[in-house]
Structures are given as C-alpha cells and as structure tokens.
Amino acid sequence: MEDILLLNTIERYLEGKMLEDEKSFFEQLRLNNPAIDQMVVEHKLFLQQMDEFADVRNFKDSLHTIHSKLSETGEIRSTEEPAGFGGKVVQLWNRYKRTAAIAASIAGITALFISALAIYFSPSADKSQLERLSRDIAEIKKTQIVTNNTLIKEAAEPKIPKGAIVKTGGTAFLVDGKGLLVTNAHVLNGSGATVTDKDGHEYNSKILLVDRNIDLAVLQIDDRDFTAVKTLPYGIRRTQPELGEELFTLGYPRDEIVYNMGYLGAKTGYKGDTSSCQLSLTANPGNSGAPVFNKNGDIVGIITTKQAQAEDVVFALKANNIFKMIDSLKAADTSFKSVKLPLKSSLKNMDRVSQVKKAQDCVFLVKTYN
Amino acid sequence: MKGDPNEQVLLKALANNDSKAAETIYKENFNMVLAFILNNNGSYDEARDIFQEAMITLYQKAKSESFVLTSQIKTYVYSVCRRLWLKRLHQIGKTANGVENFESIPVEEDIEIHERRNAELGIMDRALNSLGEPCKSLLEAFYIEKKSMDQIALSFGYTNADNAKNQKYKCLMRLKKLFFSQYNIGE
Numbered sequence: 001m002e003d004i005l006l007l008n009t010i011e012r013y014l015e016g017k018m019l020e021d022e023k024s025f026f027e028q029l030r031l032n033n034p035a036i037d038q039m040v041v042e043h044k045l046f047l048q049q050m051d052e053f054a055d056v057r058n059f060k061d062s063l064h065t066i067h068s069k070l071s072e073t074g075e076i077r078s079t080e081e082p083a084g085f086g087g088k089v090v091q092l093w094n095r096y097k098r099t100a101a102i103a104a105s106i107a108g109i110t111a112l113f114i115s116a117l118a119i120y121f122s123p124s125a126d127k128s129q130l131e132r133l134s135r136d137i138a139e140i141k142k143t144q145i146v147t148n149n150t151l152i153k154e155a156a157e158p159k160i161p162k163g164a165i166v167k168t169g170g171t172a173f174l175v176d177g178k179g180l181l182v183t184n185a186h187v188l189n190g191s192g193a194t195v196t197d198k199d200g201h202e203y204n205s206k207i208l209l210v211d212r213n214i215d216l217a218v219l220q221i222d223d224r225d226f227t228a229v230k231t232l233p234y235g236i237r238r239t240q241p242e243l244g245e246e247l248f249t250l251g252y253p254r255d256e257i258v259y260n261m262g263y264l265g266a267k268t269g270y271k272g273d274t275s276s277c278q279l280s281l282t283a284n285p286g287n288s289g290a291p292v293f294n295k296n297g298d299i300v301g302i303i304t305t306k307q308a309q310a311e312d313v314v315f316a317l318k319a320n321n322i323f324k325m326i327d328s329l330k331a332a333d334t335s336f337k338s339v340k341l342p343l344k345s346s347l348k349n350m351d352r353v354s355q356v357k358k359a360q361d362c363v364f365l366v367k368t369y370n
Numbered sequence: 371m372k373g374d375p376n377e378q379v380l381l382k383a384l385a386n387n388d389s390k391a392a393e394t395i396y397k398e399n400f401n402m403v404l405a406f407i408l409n410n411n412g413s414y415d416e417a418r419d420i421f422q423e424a425m426i427t428l429y430q431k432a433k434s435e436s437f438v439l440t441s442q443i444k445t446y447v448y449s450v451c452r453r454l455w456l457k458r459l460h461q462i463g464k465t466a467n468g469v470e471n472f473e474s475i476p477v478e479e480d481i482e483i484h485e486r487r488n489a490e491l492g493i494m495d496r497a498l499n500s501l502g503e504p505c506k507s508l509l510e511a512f513y514i515e516k517k518s519m520d521q522i523a524l525s526f527g528y529t530n531a532d533n534a535k536n537q538k539y540k541c542l543m544r545l546k547k548l549f550f551s552q553y554n555i556g557e
Contacts, residue, residue, distance in 0.1 A: 004539040046546055049553070052487070053494040054514040059387070059429055063422045066393045076400040079414060
C-alpha cells in the first residue's frame with residue numbers, strides 16, 4: 001500500500017500536478033533519500049518509454065487506417081497487380097524472370113556452340129559468303145494478303161493460279177516497252193511468275209529465257225491488261241560506271257517500291273568477277289534484279305547479291321550482260337528480232353525525284369510460283 | 371539537395387500527429403515502394419510492412435529535436451525502404467534484381483537508431499503481453515488510449531475511479547518489474 005502511495009506521489013510529481021509547497025517538500029525528500037531519488041529517475045525513464053511506445057503504437061494504428069482508406073478510394077494500389085493486368089502471370093514473370101533469363105542465356109549459348117560446331121565441321125561452300133537478294137516464301141506469303149487486298153480494290157483477281165505456292169520474289173524492270181523484263185535467274189525459282197507494278201496491278205508473265213551462269217532471266221508480260229510503254233525513260237549503258245560514281249536503285253524489298261542510293265565501290269565483283277561490280281548501298285532480300293542507275297538515269301547494272309558478313313557490300317551484274325541476254329534471246333526466237341534496247345536516257349539533267357517518278361513505272365515486283 | 375519548405379511543413383505536421391500529413395505522405399510514396407518491392411521478390415503485404423516501417427522511421431526522425439531533413443521525403447522514404455528490404459532479403463537468403471528506379475541516400479544511421487528504439491519498444495511490448503488481464507487492458511487504456519480514470523472505471527466495472535486507480539498502480543508495479551528485468555538502465 002505504501003509503494004502504491006509512493007508511486008502515485010512520484011507520478012503526480014512527474015506530471016507536474018503537485019502544489020508548490022508539496023513539490024518543494026518532495027524535492028527535499030529526493031535529495032535526502034537516494035532510494036526515492038532512484039525510484040523517481042526510474043519511473044521517469046519508464047514513463048518515457050511508455051509514452052514512446054504508446055506514440056508509435058498509435059501511429060501504427062493510424063497508418064493501418066490510412067492504408068485501408070487509401071486503398072478503398074483507389075489512391076494507392078490495393079493488390080499486387082497493376083490495375084487491369086493479368087496479375088498472376090505478371091507476378092510469376094516478375095518472380096521468375098531472373099531464372100528465365102539465366103535459362104534462356106544457357107539455351108542461347110548452347111545453340112551458338114552447336115551451330116559453331118556445325119559450321120566448323122560442314123564443308124564450307126564458297127557461295128555461303130554471298131546472300132542472294134530474292135525474298136523467300138514465308139515473307140511473301142505474309143505480305144501477300146495485303147497485296148491481294150489492294151488488288152480487290154482494283155477489281156482484279158490475283159493472277160497466281162489457285163493452289164499455286166508462291167516461292168520467291170524479287171524485282172524486274174522493262175527493257176522493252178512491249179513488255180520484256182529482265183531480272184535475276186535466281187529470282188525465278190518456280191515454274192511461273194507474275195509481275196506487279198508500283199500501283200499494285202498484277203500481270204501474268206512468261207519466262208522466256210533463263211541463264212543461270214550469268215544469273216539473268218528475261219520475262220515477257222503476257223496479259224491483256226498491260227498497256228505497252230511507248231518509250232522507256234532510261235537507257236541501258238554498255239560502258240562501265242566509274243569508281244565513286246553516284247548510283248541509285250529502285251526495288252521491292254517490300255510490297256512497295258523502295259529507293260536507295262550509294263556509289264560504285266569497286267569495278268569488279270566478288271573475288272574479282274569481271275562480269276559484275278561492287279556497290280556500296282543498302283540492299284535487302286527482294287532487291288535482286290533491281291536496276292542500278294547512274295545520275296543520268298542510265299541503267300548500269302542489276303543488283304544480284306550482297307556479301308553476307310559485310311554491311312552495304314552489294315554486287316551488281318554489269319549492264320552489258322543485258323545485251324548478251326537479249327542477243328541470245330534473238331538467236332533462240334526470231335520473233336524477237338526487232339527488239340531494240342533503249343540506249344538513251346531521257347532522265348538526264350532532271351532532279352532525282354523526277355527521275356524516280358518516271359523510272360518507277362517500269363520497275364516491277366516479281367513473284368514466282370510452282 | 372535541400373529539403374523543400376513545403377515538405378518541412380508537412381513533416382512538422384507529421385510530428386504533431388496530424389493524420390492528414392501522414393495520409394499525404396502515404397499517398398505520394400506507397401505505390402513507388404510497392405513497385406520496388408514487387409520487382410524485387412517481395413509481396414504486397416511485405417511492401418506494406420516495409421513501407422510502414424519507413425513511415426515510423428520518418429515519424430520518429432521528424433519528432434526528434436535534432437531533426438533536419440536534407441533530402442526530399444520521397445528520396446528518404448525510398449532509401450529507407452530499399453535498405454530495409456535488402457536487409458530482409460539478405461536475411462532470408464534471397465537477392466534483389468538490382469532494379470533501381472530512384473536515387474537513394476545513405477540512411478544507415480537512421481535505420482540503426484530506429485532499430486534500437488524498436489528493440490526497446492519490444493521490451494515494453496513483451497512486458498505488457500506477459501502481464502495478463504485485466505492489467506494489460508487497464509494499462510493500455512490509460513497509457514495508450516489515454517482514457518481518464520473515470521472512463522476506465524466505467525468500462526472496466528470498478529465502483530469508482532479510486533478503485534480503478536488502485537488497481538492501475540498494482541498493475542503498473544508489476545509491469546515495471548517485468549520491464550526493468552529486461553531493460554538495462556545503464557544504457
């Protein structure tokens with residue numbers, strides 16, 4: 001009972017609830033009695049701790065209240081998943097992405113190692129250094145839907161026979177206004193071909209001549225819808241372009257005609273091949289068979305291949321090969337005797353935009369099928 | 371980086387137990403901390419715990435007399451949470467992804483102070499919990515909920531405030547005994 005009384009007194013003292021004379025009496029008692037002084041110090045400390053404890057606990061409670069209030073009003077997120085997402089998956093992904101990344105790296109390294117082995121042990125073909133620039137099936141298939149859609153607008157059926165499988169694609173260009181086209185032989189990997197102009201009109205064509213040695217082929221547009229071009233805007237040059245000469249090309253790496261420019265990088269082609277030359281410009285699959293023009297709008301070459309391991313190293317057949325091809329065509333079929341290749345360009349002294357505008361009507365997208 | 375004057379006002383209000391201030395800070399920082407912890411092997415509940423721990427650290431810091439905040443509240447809260455969470459991950463043997471969205475500042479010292487205080491408060495908590503009823507509720511009503519002796523007498527069924535007061539002192543003496551058996555005054 002006395003202890004309780006003492007505790008009560010100490011509390012009142014610490015809370016400052018004592019009257020003046022009671023307080024001075026108690027302070028005197030503290031001075032004279034170390035045990036009581038000790039109790040006061042101890043209790044003071046205890047109350048401080050208790051105060052802080054209460055304080056933090058109340059603050060914690062208020063945090064809980066705030067949390068539930070804010071997550072109810074949506075001012076903070078109330079679940080793990082960010083609003084509107086497939087949370088579980090995201091969460092799993094977040095949790096395991098490290099593991100997944102490691103697994104993927106290991107798989108990647110293994111794959112690289114195996115392909116390195118395969119490359120090392122397989123006999124290396126010289127041609128593997130070169131990449132032919134024809135587009136292959138899968139890509140064409142993908143893009144064909146689009147082409148067809150635009151064709152429907154033109155009220156025309158696709159000219160590829162039903163059930164035929166589209167194989168490769170590339171570029172061809174007119175060498176005669178009546179519908180003779182030249183392209184690469186490697187573009188024509190099927191039994192039939194269609195050509196499409198830059199506006200999406202598709203025409204049937206016949207394969208007249210294929211020379212796999214030179215890698216050139218001649219096609220003829222065989223379609224009633226086709227209207228002959230009176231005079232071709234460009235000429236075909238027999239002489240070689242000069243080193244450093246600025247060149248440009250038009251082709252179909254996509255379903256749309258694409259312009260690219262560069263310069264003559266070397267007078268010979270891959271490994272000193274004199275029938276071709278080296279260009280420095282950007283070419284992609286689909287550019288095979290594309291005409292290479294000089295700044296006067298003369299055709300000086302046909303894009304054929306690019307070096308696989310190098311950027312922007314493209315090889316083009318020299319344009320004099322076109323003359324050779326047409327000559328052999330004339331020899332094989334007398335009905336082409338009167339064909340005359342254009343020699344003079346009407347694009348000279350025009351700015352590039354106008355040159356392209358005129359030339360692009362004579363450049364076609366080729367699709368072959370089986 | 372100096373603390374923003376508006377933020378100084380906000381922290382002052384936080385120290386004075388203004389729940390609006392706590393709410394503002396909560397609202398502006400929780401999602402950031404949640405994102406950090408979810409990105410680093412944590413769950414929502416863990417994020418909430420860590421964030422509230424950081425809020426308490428900030429609160430204690432704001433209340434202390436020597437208080438100066440030299441960075442933005444956001445940076446401070448993020449740094450504390452990041453530190454606490456990396457520590458927690460380390461304890462359970464996991465690692466972080468190293469996703470760092472914000473700059474962080476050294477907060478080691480503050481966390482150390484906070485943890486020491488936490489340990490002290492843990493002594494009080496354990497002492498209270500081993501006290502048994504009705505002492506525990508009675509003392510909590512008085513010291514934590516700050517109820518008057520009259521209210522306590524009423525809700526605990528004592529005939530009058532004096533009776534309640536006597537009971538309270540008996541309980542208090544037991545609590546003090548439990549508390550000081552753990553707490554070293556020499557510290």
